[in-house]
Amino acid sequence: MTLSHTLRAHRGFLLFLLGFALLRTAVADWNPIPSASMRPTLLEGDVVLVNRLAYDLKLPLTDVVLLPLGEPARGDIVTFGSPVDGTRLIKRLVGLPGDRIALRDGVLLLNGQPQAQTGAHTRGETLAPGWVVDAVRSTETLSGRPHAVQRLTGLAVARDLAEFTVPAGHYFMLGDNRDLSADSRVIGPVPREKLIGRAHRVLVSADWLGEDGPWLAPRWRRWLSAVR
Structure with a gap:
């Protein structure tokens, strides 16, 4: 069978693969969470659904913006390409163009106003087998949108910016996870064209660190849960 005959025979499947690739690169995507930088909101082993059309329509596989579709907002959980090396990252957007951002002892100051952290409580956080530190979890509100944040009091880290x-x-x-995240404090502010999309739901989740049970135990309670 010639190549042309093979392509004609399988064109339906090939069109499906092409459509799927375009869907994932231009419309919707999923993003596995590999690190603890977004704890307690997102956990290692979560896979989040990302809306690639939340902000811009882009030429697939590029950072070329074809059409702006929406404005990023404070509090959004955003996937983006690092402006340093292009690595895909996921963080919370806390500062818009023109905002003045500072940190004082781990508390975010937005345009000179401290963003209160309420409901603080302490729990143990395992960083490695046998290494547990105190984690202070609280609720921070950005533009009327509450979300969880965490500080690791057992780590000697710089908490001022x-x-x-x-x-x-x-x-x-x-x-x-303010004390364990390589974010804009390290990589600098992120250009608009590097934004990939907004994460809005955990599709599936599995505990591959052994926190809640055996290796790769599904975290059923997190499946299809909204993130905020």
Whole structure:
């Protein structure tokens, strides 16, 4: 059978693969969570659904914006390409263009106003087998949208950031696990064209660290849950 005959015989399947690829690169995608930087909101082993049309319609497989569709908002959980090396990251958007961002002892200051952290409680957080530190979890509210944040009091880390003004066309990202996240404090503000999409739901989740049970135990309670 010639190549042309093979292509004609399987064109339905090939069109399906092409459509699926276009769907994932331009419309919707999923993003596995590999690290603890977004704890307690997102856990290692979560797979989140990402809306690639939340902000821009892009030429598939590129950062070329064909049509702006929506404006990023404070509090969004965003996937984006690192402006340093292109690695795909997922963080919370805390600063819009023109915002003044600072941290004082782990508390976010937005345009000079501290963002209160309420309902603080402490629990143990396992960083590695046999290494447990105290984690202080609380609720922070950005533009009327509450979300969980976490500080690891057992780690000696810098919790202050001098005031920084977000440049035009850029966004400032922070991990919810404030003491264990390589975010805009490390990689700098993120240009609009590097934004991939907004995460809005955990599709599936499995405990591959052994936190809630045997290796790869499904976390059924997190399946199809909304993220905020």
